[in-house]
Amino acid sequence: SVDLVIAGFFFLELALRLFAFRRSFFTRPGWRWNVCDLTVVSLQVLEEIALYSSVSSNNVPIALSLMRLLRILRLIRIIRAVRLLQYMNDLRTIVLSVTSSLKPLLSTIVLLALVVYVVAIYFTQIALTHRIDHKGSQGAQDLETYFGSLGAAVMSLFQTVTGGLEWRNMTTPLMKHISPIMGLVFALYVVFTSLALMNIVTGVFVETALQRGREDKEVYMINHLRDLFGVLDENKNGMISWCELEEHLDDPKLKAFFRDIDIDLSEAQGLFLLLDRNGSGTIDADEFLTGCLRLRGPAKSLDMQLVMRELADQRTAMHRLLLALHEDADEDQSPIQVVNASRKYSM
Numbered sequence: 001s002v003d004l005v006i007a008g009f010f011f012l013e014l015a016l017r018l019f020a021f022r023r024s025f026f027t028r029p030g031w032r033w034n035v036c037d038l039t040v041v042s043l044q045v046l047e048e049i050a051l052y053s054s055v056s057s058n059n060v061p062i063a064l065s066l067m068r069l070l071r072i073l074r075l076i077r078i079i080r081a082v083r084l085l086q087y088m089n090d091l092r093t094i095v096l097s098v099t100s101s102l103k104p105l106l107s108t109i110v111l112l113a114l115v116v117y118v119v120a121i122y123f124t125q126i127a128l129t130h131r132i133d134h135k136g137s138q139g140a141q142d143l144e145t146y147f148g149s150l151g152a153a154v155m156s157l158f159q160t161v162t163g164g165l166e167w168r169n170m171t172t173p174l175m176k177h178i179s180p181i182m183g184l185v186f187a188l189y190v191v192f193t194s195l196a197l198m199n200i201v202t203g204v205f206v207e208t209a210l211q212r213g214r215e216d217k218e219v220y221m222i223n224h225l226r227d228l229f230g231v232l233d234e235n236k237n238g239m240i241s242w243c244e245l246e247e248h249l250d251d252p253k254l255k256a257f258f259r260d261i262d263i264d265l266s267e268a269q270g271l272f273l274l275l276d277r278n279g280s281g282t283i284d285a286d287e288f289l290t291g292c293l294r295l296r297g298p299a300k301s302l303d304m305q306l307v308m309r310e311l312a313d314q315r316t317a318m319h320r321l322l323l324a325l326h327e328d329a330d331e332d333q334s335p336i337q338v339v340n341a342s343r344k345y346s347m
Contacts, residue, residue, distance in 0.1 A: 007044045014041045096216050097209035108201045119189050120153035139177030146170050161193045239282040261295045
């Protein structure tokens with residue numbers, strides 16, 4: 001009954017979307033997800049119909065075969081969960097960070113396995129020598145528990161690092177039956193793996209996750225700006241005028257964008273003039289995208305260098321202009337000639 005209610009809910013939701021969008025359901029942006037939803041809901045409705053038919057006709061073998069096939073196809077529903085990631089920023093960032101950490105994880109496993117393997121060979125050889133010299137003694141039996149073979153030693157050392165085994169239980173037979181120095185060697189192994197290796201690995205994981213999170217935010221912002229540009233461009237001419245931007249100041253997407261760049265809506269006209277670099281009164285897609293991305297976050301070193309270069313060029317041009325005016329004034333030229341000379345040198 002629960003599956004039937006869920007199937008009915010999804011069928012109703014899909015039917016309303018088909019009624020609202022009609023033919024554009026298969027052509028509008030995101031039509032691939034629409035086709036996926038249609039396929040999943042159709043399979044779920046077909047499953048309910050097959051279940052009802054099998055119960056009514058009592059044809060158990062055919063019903064079971066059909067049900068097995070449909071239940072395998074129900075795995076396609078998992079794809080719908082991926083669609084929710086675009087609406088849940090934190091969850092999407094976490095998933096992408098985890099997937100981007102797989103490569104460092106494999107490198108960590110290889111390095112940890114190498115360290116554990118080398119140390120296991122050493123302790124296994126020491127334990128084997130003692131067991132041969134003191135065969136049948138209590139010490140030999142204690143050492144055999146943790147260092148009876150190379151595989152047992154590797155597993156014991158790995159459990160020591162990951163907290164699955166108290167490493168005092170392993171050092172006691174080593175120090176008691178072989179030498180107290182073995183306890184110091186084992187302690188150095190634990191210190192290296194727990195304090196040095198694991199902390200470095202944690203730092204690498206955190207750095208990878210932060211970098212992937214920043215990249216995800218950049219990609220999300222670019223896609224968001226493209227969608228916002230399409231909303232603002234009402235006449236679809238590839239340009240945005242101030243009138244078009246002013247008409248959409250109450251749009252939730254535009255308000256969210258202004259919040260992201262920490263600008264008040266009252267400063268919208270100033271932002272428009274800032275983005276309109278050529279002074280044409282309109283903003284194209286490149287100007288909008290590039291300008292909005294530059295407004296996010298603190299100024300970069302490249303931005304500061306460009307500003308300094310422009311100031312230096314203006315300073316040089318102003319200095320030449322002043323020299324030209326001074327020379328022309330010394331020659332007692334007419335005002336019109338002075339203006340023409342200043343224009344010549346300012347170019």
